[in-house]
Amino acid sequence: MAWVRIGVAAAVMVIIAVRKQAFLAHPQFWAEDGAIFFVRADTHPLHGWELLFEPYQGYLHLVPRIIAALGYGLPLRSIPEYYQIVGLIAAGLTAWTLQSPRIRLPGAWVAAFGMALLPHSGEVYLTLCNLQWIGAIALSGLLIAEDASTRNQRVGDSVLLGLIGLTGPFVALWLPLFAWRTWRRRSRWSTILLGIAVLCSVIQAPSLLNRPRSEDDDQPVQIANGIEVASRRLILSTYAGKLETGRAGAVALSLGAICLLAVALRRRRRELPGAGMLALAGVLVLGAVTYKARLDTLDFGDLFNGDRYYFVPKVQLCWLVGAVALADRGAIRWIAALCTVLPWVVNAPRAIYPAGADKHWPEAAARIEAGEWTHVDILPDGSSFEHIGRR
Numbered sequence: 215m216a217w218v219r220i221g222v223a224a225a226v227m228v229i230i231a232v233r234k235q236a237f238l239a240h241p242q243f244w245a246e247d248g249a250i251f252f253v254r255a256d257t258h259p260l261h262g263w264e265l266l267f268e269p270y271q272g273y274l275h276l277v278p279r280i281i282a283a284l285g286y287g288l289p290l291r292s293i294p295e296y297y298q299i300v301g302l303i304a305a306g307l308t309a310w311t312l313q314s315p316r317i318r319l320p321g322a323w324v325a326a327f328g329m330a331l332l333p334h335s336g337e338v339y340l341t342l343c344n345l346q347w348i349g350a351i352a353l354s355g356l357l358i359a360e361d362a363s364t365r366n367q368r369v370g371d372s373v374l375l376g377l378i379g380l381t382g383p384f385v386a387l388w389l390p391l392f393a394w395r396t397w398r399r400r401s402r403w404s405t406i407l408l409g410i411a412v413l414c415s416v417i418q419a420p421s422l423l424n425r426p427r428s429e430d431d432d433q434p435v436q437i438a439n440g441i442e443v444a445s446r447r448l449i450l451s452t453y454a455g456k457l458e459t460g461r462a463g464a465v466a467l468s469l470g471a472i473c474l475l476a477v478a479l480r481r482r483r484r485e486l487p488g489a490g491m492l493a494l495a496g497v498l499v500l501g502a503v504t505y506k507a508r509l510d511t512l513d514f515g516d517l518f519n520g521d522r523y524y525f526v527p528k529v530q531l532c533w534l535v536g537a538v539a540l541a542d543r544g545a546i547r548w549i550a551a552l553c554t555v556l557p558w559v560v561n562a563p564r565a566i567y568p569a570g571a572d573k574h575w576p577e578a579a580a581r582i583e584a585g586e587w588t589h590v591d592i593l594p595d596g597s598s599f600e601h602i603g604r605r
Contacts, residue, residue: 236569272425324536346382358488379414
């Protein structure tokens with residue numbers, strides 16, 4: 215079993231590395247990796263350690279802050295590469311976590327490979343600023359796992375929950391599910407995990423409640439458009455690629471698919487422990503990101519901007535479909551099996567991500583090391599940050 219877990223984790227890392235080979239060949243900062251985590255860690259007296267609990271965009275980013283602080287002693291030109299390697303390892307560790315024998319919901323390996331293979335813009339891979347989405351996949355596995363029975367398991371669960379609980383808003387978002395888990399199991403360990411989740415949520419609360427408002431917050435909610443966008447992003451782009459269809463057709467197809475999945479999960483609920491919890495976790499993520507990021511304002515045909523917001527529900531959906539394929543019988547099994555493989559086939563033409571524009575980071579790093587004020591262009595195009603120069 216240990217070799218299987220290691221093999222799945224290694225395969226996931228290799229797949230992501232192949233898909234983003236151009237980015238690994240020419241490491242560059244991505245968005246907040248440079249503008250927030252690197253600059254803040256590099257220009258503060260304690261090299262970022264005093265910033266561990268500094269919020270950004272309404273929540274904490276403990277893990278990226280730690281990684282940025284640990285990277286201070288590295289040569290400047292190698293820091294983007296360091297961030298990418300850490301991001302790759304994080305994906306492998308998440309895949310390893312999902313293969314735990316304490317997770318009894320079938321198809322965890324489908325979720326692990328789906329995390330690396332599903333149609334996606336690729337922005338969550340190899341970056342610090344998007345580690346929270348990778349971590350949320352591991353957290354959803356912990357949410358449905360059986361209680362820890364050994365000291366090592368208890369320590370691992372506690373560390374995982376604590377780190378992810380203070381990186382991104384997911385623990386606070388899923389706090390009702392941790393409470394439900396405790397009520398159903400009535401076990402000492404479930405109560406302890408709930409206590410850790412509550413503590414993380416309390417620490418996060420001031421940041422979450424005082425998040426910066428955007429211009430979209432004051433616009434009326436466009437419920438119909440939000441449903442259409444979610445249908446296209448979550449269902450059609452995953453299982454049909456760039457299928458051209460009207461908005462009404464997209465919503466009808468998506469709702470039909472969701473209803474069929476719900477019926478299949480209901481029929482096999484005894485063979486699919488944790489499936490209901492996982493489905494609710496995905497629904498909560500969709501609701502929360504729609505509210506925070508105003509996904510209802512996105513263009514129906516845009517499959518790139520904001521795609522990270524759909525990453526967690528996509529992987530969870532892939533897991534649930536795979537679980538049905540492994541647990542059901544007859545025609546349902548074959549339909550679910552087809553739907554499990556279909557996203558990977560659909561994604562094949564877009565599997566390898568093209569290289570981003572060269573922003574000449576080594577030259578900028580040399581100027582920063584020389585103590586010069588430097589304007590640095592980074593990915594995605596149009597992003598940049600300024601560094602005062604090392605003193």
